Amino acid sequence: MQALYAQLLVGLINGSFYALLSLGLAVIFGMLNIINFAHGALYMMGAFVAYFLLNLGGINYWWALLLAPVIVGIFGMILERTMLQWLTGLDHLYGLLLTFGIALIVQGVFQNYFGSSGLPYAIPDQLKGGMNLGFMFLPVYRGWVVIFSLVVCIATWFLIEKTRLGAYLRAATENPTLVRAFGINVPRMITLTYGLGVGLAALAGVLSAPINQVRPLMGADLIIVVFAVVVIGGMGSIMGSIITGFALGVIEGLTKYFYPEASNTVVFVLMVLVLLVKPTGLTGRAA
Amino acid sequence: MKKSIASFLIGTALAVTTAGAAFAQDKTVKIGALSDQSGLYADLGGPGSTLAAQMAVEDSGLAAKGWKIDIISGDHQNKPDIGTAIARQWFDVDKVDVIVDVPNSGVALAVNNVVKEKNGVYINSGAATSDLTNAQCSPNTVHWTYDTYMLAHTTGQALVKAGGDTWFFLTADYAFGAALERDTTAVVVANGGKVVGGVKHPLNTPDFSSFLLQAQASKAKIIGLANAGGDTTNSIKQAAEFGIVKGGQKLAALLLFLTDVKAIGLETAQGLNFTETFYWDMDDKTRAFSKRFADKMKNHAPPTMVQAGVYAGLRHYFKALDALGGNPHDGVKVVEKMKLMPTEDDLFGKGAIQPNGRTIHNAYLFEVKKPSESKGPWDFYKLVGTVSGDQAFTPLSESKCALLKK
Secondary structure (H helix, E strand, O other): OHHHHHHHHHHHHHHHHHHHHHHHHHHHHHHHOOOOOOHHHHHHHHHHHHHHHHHHHOOOHHHHHHHHHHHHHHHHHHHHHHOHHHHOOOOHHHHHHHHHHHHHHHHHHHHHHHOOOOEOOOOOHHHOOEEEOOOOEEEHHHHHHHHHHHHHHHHHHHHHHHOHHHHHHHHHHHOHHHHHHOOOOHHHHHHHHHHHHHHHHHHHHHHHOOOOOEOOOHHHHHHHHHHHHHHHHOOOOHHHHHHHHHHHHHHHHHHHHHOHHHOOOHHHHHHHHHHHHOOOOOOOOOO | OHHHHHHHHHHHHHHHHHHHHHHHHOOEEEEEEEEOOOOOOOOOOHHHHHHHHHHHHHHHOOHHHOOEEEEEEEEOOOOHHHHHHHHHHHHHOOOOOEEEEOOOHHHHHHHHHHHHHHOOEEEEOOOOOHHHHOOOOOOOEEEOOOOHHHHHHHHHHHHHHOOOOEEEEEEEOOHHHHHHHHHHHHHHHHOOOEEEEEEEEOOOOOOOHHHHHHHHHHOOOEEEEEOOHHHHHHHHHHHHHOOOOOOOOEEEEOOOOHHHHHHHOHHHHOOOEEEEOOOOOOOHHHHHHHHHHHHHOOOOOOOOHHHHHHHHHHHHHHHHHHHHOOOOOOHHHHHHHHHHOOEEEOOOEEEEEOOOOEEEOOEEEEEEOOHHHOOOOOOOEEEEEEEOHHHHOOOHHHOOOHHHHO
16 A cells, blocks of 8 residues: 555656646647647757756756756747747648657757767755655655646646736737737737747756756657647646646556556557547547 | 580589689678667667777778678667568668677567578677577577676676575566566576566656665565666666665666766766676777777767677678688578687687577676766776676577577
8 A cells, every 4th residue: 555655656746747748738739729749859958958057057956947948948939930930820730740840850969969878967965865754765856846846837827827918828819810909919929938838848857857867869758648648638728738747647657556568558548538538638628 | 415414514513613703702791780779779889889880891901802891770769670671671672791789689589580581690789688599599690799698697696696685676578678587587596586576667768766666665685677778777867866775775787888877977876786798998909999989989988888799790700701702692601600710809808609609708797986986987887807708608508599409
């Protein structure tokens, strides 16, 4: 029984990454209608920026949590301005193909220069060590990841669903012409939103750097699972992504305990089951 | 009638001589470097293995003797079907003579069958499974660098003898993991130890925490990592995070490469014991080769033992071709010649290829240095012990290879 609690907690930790990443995807899809396949590559860039900040600039983890999302977010906004904006109004497929291509190029460039086995990034001193919870040894860093991700997820949800800015944003996606008539700069809002989604991916990358290696393919390994999370949660649904992210982390953790061989596929089995019953995803609305 | 028989015999004799002459004059070779070029084993083999093959060609001196040697490379993506498709295309269309490297035991065993069918030469350096020269041995195959039997009988044995008598395995769920767990279990049991449990994880798993918790709960003294590349680095890193080594359990990295230690960082990897058959900083000869190699690598990394094995294996192959006086394009014939000649090169020293295709040479037990002991970006290993080839690799008396039953 103790082992089961431990697995639940570990699942929750992995779920934090799924939630953060799928949240960014949901924001971008919900607001921009772009299926952002470059999300994994941008997550990887977040981890690499943290690595460079530390090793080239001596800038520590705490600053990286702030700076990496901003730097990668700016990179994302440049992408949006120079490439993605031309796809406005076209079928989702174009955005998917373009972002997939971007992901391959970014990953290829990093792999070319840094190889595939990755670079080490140490856990910050303040978060080293762990505590004995009775049923398991919880590394402090992992506890921090869960709490920090939860806070970020709720803050993002609040920003989009409960603030005036979020209301403008949602209105702009519903009827851009009307919103523009009110004197609001819709293209700039869209660019900023893409930057926000990308920043969330980069933030997850920084969080992940001390746990996983900083590897060029770290995003590619994760992105398919994250897409499954978004599909199960309902494309574009913010709360759906957050809840499904955490829930799937837990389910995957339990699978690793009961039948480890299936742990890589359980998410997709669930996706199929959910889509059979409710094609719009758990909390998605029919288009 | 008599006349026609005589003319037939003369004709045949002539044909044989001309064929012999043609083969003696044929001095073309095509090498296929088949590896994981972009996945979790790309740094330990991959582009570095192709570079090692190129250096072997340059150092062989055969070009000066009129040989024309080409190299092509391919990415098997760790998928047996892709690996065999490339191998078939190479033999059928590109007329490749020899396939080298091929990390990933699943792919390696599949390619082994293709090479045998096409009568090519297969010098495997990257794969670990001891089945390549045991149950699935082939007259076309030479297994150069290391194998699971050797890893089990060096690292595994040393740890059991040091008191690690209860084991829990974290095993990569494919041919390599299964072979390494099987071979190590045999050693643990033979030395009076016990395996108390294990878990099979999918290849390329980013998060090991669930598995590590199970290993922790098993209370085994040794957690045996029957995985490789990115899976091993993630296991070791996350085991440190979960306080496993501090809690009194010991990690056995049954297979660890130079590039893995680089990826983990000495801070976390220090003190790990493991076995390799090549390390760049062994003597002047290995250092000289490694420097030349690193200068040509994009990230200036010295060669791993897999890449060193590609070089040494090909050098020996060229010696055999040179001795034959030309390329007969007959895999069995070339491999037979390779087995007849003792092996000797700057990287692995003296050795021999056994009749089952297994190359035997020294194996070395290493320990990862403390960060304070390391003097440079790739100064990672301390030599703990040397095991001679006949002690490290499968004795012929234990081999199930069909080639030995002649």
